[in-house]
Amino acid sequence: xxxxFKITNLSKNYKDFKLDNINIELPKGCIMGFIGENGAGKSTxxxxxxxxxxxxxxxxxxxxxxxxxxxxxxxxxxxxVMDECFFPENINAANINLIMKNIYKTWDEKKFNNLLSGFxxxxxxxxxxxxxxxxxxLSIAVALSHDSKLLIxxxxxxxxxxxxxxxxxxxxxxxxxxxxxSIFISSHIISDLEKICDYVTFIHKGRIIFSEPKDSLIEDYxxxxxxxxxxxNIDKSIIKGYRKNSFGVEALVLKNSFKGKYIxxxxxxxxxxxxxxxxxxK
Numbered sequence: 273x274x275x276x277f278k279i280t281n282l283s284k285n286y287k288d289f290k291l292d293n294i295n296i297e298l299p300k301g302c303i304m305g306f307i308g309e310n311g312a313g314k315s316t317x318x319x320x321x322x323x324x325x326x327x328x329x330x331x332x333x334x335x336x337x338x339x340x341x342x343x344x345x346x347x348x349x350x351x352x353v354m355d356e357c358f359f360p361e362n363i364n365a366a367n368i369n370l371i372m373k374n375i376y377k378t379w380d381e382k383k384f385n386n387l388l389s390g391f392x393x394x395x396x397x398x399x400x401x402x403x404x405x406x407x408x409x410l411s412i413a414v415a416l417s418h419d420s421k422l423l424i425x426x427x428x429x430x431x432x433x434x435x436x437x438x439x440x441x442x443x444x445x446x447x448x449x450x451x452x453x454s455i456f457i458s459s460h461i462i463s464d465l466e467k468i469c470d471y472v473t474f475i476h477k478g479r480i481i482f483s484e485p486k487d488s489l490i491e492d493y494x495x496x497x498x499x500x501x502x503x504x505n506i507d508k509s510i511i512k513g514y515r516k517n518s519f520g521v522e523a524l525v526l527k528n529s530f531k532g533k534y535i536x537x538x539x540x541x542x543x544x545x546x547x548x549x550x551x552x553x554k
Contacts, residue, residue: 274300275333276422276454277321282330284316291316292478293330298471301451303444305465305486306458307541308475309549314458317475318426321456322352335421348377351415355427357407361400365393365410378419387413391439405436412440416447423447425457429464437461441468462542472541474548481548486541493544494527494536502534513547524548 276298284291291313298304308314319325321332323339332339334346359368365388372379388395391409399407408428415423423444429437445468447453459465465472466486473483482489493512503514503521510530514523524547527536539547 302470305469351420376418384417
């Protein structure tokens with residue numbers, strides 16, 4: 273399957289943090305959710321993908337092009353939305369349209385205006401007077417209006433109310449109907465990612481824990497609840513994390529490898545992440 277982007281053995285060292293030899297591949301035509309706790313390396317990874325910071329080692333290809341050697345081509349074909357709107361606050365959407373026409377060869381003014389209308393964004397109102405939700409909609413409208421093949425979104429829906437988030441998720445799902453389009457989205461709102469993602473990649477302390485199809489994760493993992501005494505007798509190789517409480521033990525287990533008399537509950541993507549992050553915390 274052709275890749276929208278591929279990260280190979282990517283590393284970045286800071287004084288108190290290391291992005292450690294990570295590998296991620298996003299198949300074309302898919303949405304990948306990028307999850308992890310604060311400080312896990314999500315934003316660092318995205319900055320490296322966009323060549324905003326220097327890598328120490330590794331390779332990144334985007335739409336089949338090296339992200340250093342072919343950066344101009346890549347910029348023309350990707351849309352990026354960060355967790356803040358970075359447009360000057362004293363201009364309006366109409367001004368942004370004029371600016372973008374001179375930046376992107378593929379800028380589609382009609383599409384931009386249609387998105388403004390669909391998002392109920394006034395084109396004459398200055399950005400300073402936009403709400404946070406309006407600012408994020410504007411950023412997404414820009415990202416979608418220059419024939420983007422890949423959207424890279426870093427906490428683009430954080431801080432938005434559920435109605436606005438749902439509206440934006442629908443836009444992403446519409447975008448992905450074109451099999452040439454792909455989305456890489458980082459978010460703390462795991463429930464949003466479960467709605468739309470085909471793949472989930474989990475980074476923890478600078479290392480990739482897994483990067484797998486969402487449906488496989490939900491099928492493979494489960495939550496076992498048992499007494500502490502029973503837990504001692506369970507094969508620890510199938511346990512990916514556990515926590516003790518006053519009633520006994522809750523453990524994240526590989527369902528297909530588990531043999532026993534216990535009922536195993538369904539595990540959400542958020543459950544899987546939390547058990548890995550809180551591994552063996554009492």
